Amino acid sequence: MKIEKIKKRDGRIVxxxxxxxxxxxxxxxxEVEKTVDTDYVQEICDDVVYELEDLALNYDETPSVELIQDLVERRLADSGNFEIAKRYILYRAERARLRAKKRLDELKKLETNVLKVTKSSGKKELFKKSKLRKTFQRAAKGFQRQCLFNEMYEILKLTIVDGISTEDLLKNMRRACLDLITVNNIHWQNIAGRLYTMELYAKACRNRKIKHSEIYSPDKFVxxxxxxxxxxxxxxxxxxxxTKxxxxxxxxxxxxxxxxDYVYSTVLAFxxxxxxxxxxVVMELPQEMYLAVGLFLAIPEKKENRLQFALKVYEACSSQKISLPTPTLLNSRTNYHQLSSCFKFNVDDDLRSIYHTIENLAQISKFGGGAGTYLGHIRSRGAAIRGVSGASGGVVPWIRVINNTANSVNQLGSxxxxxxxxxxxxxxxxxxFLNLQTEAGDIRTKAFDVFPAISVPDLFMQRVEKDQDWTLFDPxxxxEVTGKRLEDYFDKDFKKFYLGCEKNNKLKLKETVRAKDLFKTFMKTAVETGMPYVFFRDTVNRVNPNKHAGNVYSTQLCTEICQNTSPSRFIEEVVEDGTVAIKYEIGDTVVCNLASINVARVNTQKExxxxxxxxxxxxxxxxDLNF
Incomplete structure (x- = not known):
């Protein structure tokens, strides 16, 4: 993730x-040498930026100046230039001393009422604590007893510098409120949310060239x-x-x-x-978002009912009685209305199927959807390809491609x-598979941005319980040997087929492990990484109402989709009149459309x-609206 912003010590984002x-x-x-090796300096800079980007990707936080300087210090030491590292440390210490002196000067100005703030117009005026108090009181309405201005101000004043912009002042007020949130007093999150909303209002007014009183006026919405x-x-x-x-x-x-009514985390998500x-560039505001979403989701309604239903959707969603999932809230009202939350795919053991699925994953990810992908058909590492033994790289390289797709197609950065x-x-x-996200091992076998899951039959758990052996196979x-796929069976049929495979001497690519050892590895991995999820396939398939028409091989990230899937299969590629047409036999793909009811707000029979x-x-x- 490219680093575009950093956080200064006073909380400003620059x-x-x-x-x-x-x-x-x-x-x-x-201070150590006469000349500067610019190539060496650039190398240190590149290393620091690379590490920053890696951290930002994993933690989704704006890096601080302190973090950057810590990384520089460490890289200088790691490169063996200890004298230069020492000078850099001394440089940091001197800068800290100067900042402390400047801070004392700023506090004196604050106490003597000579400190100035910069308005959005660029004009400077004297800082007035009374104005700040007025803004706080507006944001704290209903929480004045629990949340005191002076508590917030004691934190805020440490960030106020001469010439600070009113925009940064409001941001720092919000951050001061966040610092005060405790288990015993969560109301600061409401105040922080309101201050954040005020920031959005100010930006929208400036960008749309409207007055504060015109926010949400019908003409301005049109x-x-x-x-x-x-x-x-x-x-x-x-x-x-x-019509207009x-x-x-x-x-x-x-x-x-x-x-x-929205707390800080909600406004932040908005x-x-x-x-x-x-x-x-802030233009759209929260209620406009909800109204536009309502208008869009009502489009399939009959004309005479459309506006009425749109307002029902607006009312239910803006009051947080109904919560819409990311793709629906993100893409409703746009020209790219992929509104479904999750998809579930089944991948066959051939290049066409694999890359066809990966392309689908990319398109889904592009528009905010999540996906579950069953990879159990793919041959194992060391299996034959077109009769050449040991040619297959196994399932992990394909997972890494999927992992990189998830990283690359990042929903417009959202x-x-x-x-x-x-x-x-x-x-x-x-x-x-179990080592995909552990810290140890070859980095080329890792995939940190997908969510691994294991499909587990009852037979495995029985063997763990009895401390028996477990046989691993190449699907x-x-x-090839039996003409059937083991993964297509479940429950008693799976057990019968599995036991037959264990006895089948024609199967050469099989390994015997202790079931309990494999289970321990799984548990150890789960403790280290939080993954994998477990899908108990026999339990699901026994209650599958469509077992006559297929199999449930896996679920997806939320584990709520338990329906049959099958791979799409390549038929032919036709080149005709300068165009290429690729034909597939469409497999069974499952789509999840959902919304949540907020039971804290919807709990009477009338509601x-x-x-x-x-x-x-x-x-x-x-x-109906999905494209």
Missing amino acids: DFDVSRIFNAISRAIR ALMDDYIKKGHYYKDFYQYY AEIRKAARAINKKRDF DKRYLKNPNK RLGAISVTTDVWHRDIYD HEIA IDEIFPVAMRLLDNVI
Whole structure:
């Protein structure tokens, strides 16, 4: 993940400038040597940036100045230049001393009322604590007894510097509130959320050139829709289903007060993920998002009912009675309306099927969906390919391709792809699979960004319990020798086939392990990494209402999809008149469309009768609207 921003010591988020690292290292070198080896300095900078990007990818946090300097210090020491590292440490210490002196000067200015703030217009004026208190009181309405201004101010004043912008002042107020959240007083999260909302309001007013009093006015919402449709951010055919008069009427239903009901984490999610504000230019606000989503999800309704249903969706979602999943909330109202949450695929043991599935995974990830992928058909490491023994690299290299796909297609930067991968506990690559996310071993066999799962039959657990042996097989060899696939069976039929495979001397690629040792490895991995998930295939398939039509091989990340799947199979590739047509026999792919009911807000019979039909109807519309 490319580093674009860093966090300063006072909490401000600023642009990342690698030249500052370069200059600081060069300054330390000049105190030791006459000349600066710029190639060496650049190498240190590159190493630091690489490590920062790796950390940002794994922890999704803005790196701090302190972290960057710690990394520089460590890299200098690791490279053996201890004298330069020492000078750099002394440089940091001197800078810290100067900052402390400056901080004392700032506090004196604050106490003597001569410190200035910079307004959004660029004009400077004297800092007034009374203005700050007024803003806080507005945000703290309803929580004044639990959350005191002076508590917040004691933290905030440590971040106030001469010339600080009013925008940064508001951000620092929000951060001070977050610092005060405790188990005994969680109300600070409400105040932080309201301050965050005020920041969004200020930015939207500036970017849309509107007054604060015009936020959520019907005319301004129509103007936003016109602008966003023109720019391609909103669904291009909105006005085929609604007149502008209807849009204005809908906007009159907006409840601005709801913005102050959202806690900090909710507003953060809005800002970072769900609001349609390309390039971080705040235009759309939370209630406009919910209304546009409602208008979009009502499109399949009959014209005479459409607006009424749109307002029902808006009301239920903006009041947090219904919670929409990421793809639905993210993509409703856009031209790329993939609204489903999860998909489940079954991959066959050939290149066409594998890459066809990976392309599908990329497209799903692109538009916010998650996916579960069953890889149990793929031959194991060392298996034959076209009669050449030992040619197969096994299932792990393909998992790494899927892992990199999840990283590369990251939903416009809103989040990494969410993909689970499943194989069987009897697969010969099971130990490699269990080590996918452990720290030890060859980095080329790791896949840290997928979610591994193991398909476990009852027979394995029985052998663990009885401390018996367990046999690992190559699925491809079983299919070649017997003409059947072991993974296609479950329960008693699986047990019978499995026992037959253990006795079949024609099967050469099999290994015998102690079942309990394999289970211990699984448990150890789960403790270390939190993975893998476990899918008890016999239990699921015994209650599968569609067992006559196939098999449930795996589930997906949320483990709520337990339905039959089968691979898509390549038929032919036809080149005709300068075009290429690739034909597949479509397999069974499962799609999950969901919404959540907030039982904290929906708990009376009247509320249930009102909300559940809306949720079910909007999910029906999700299916119709999906592209």
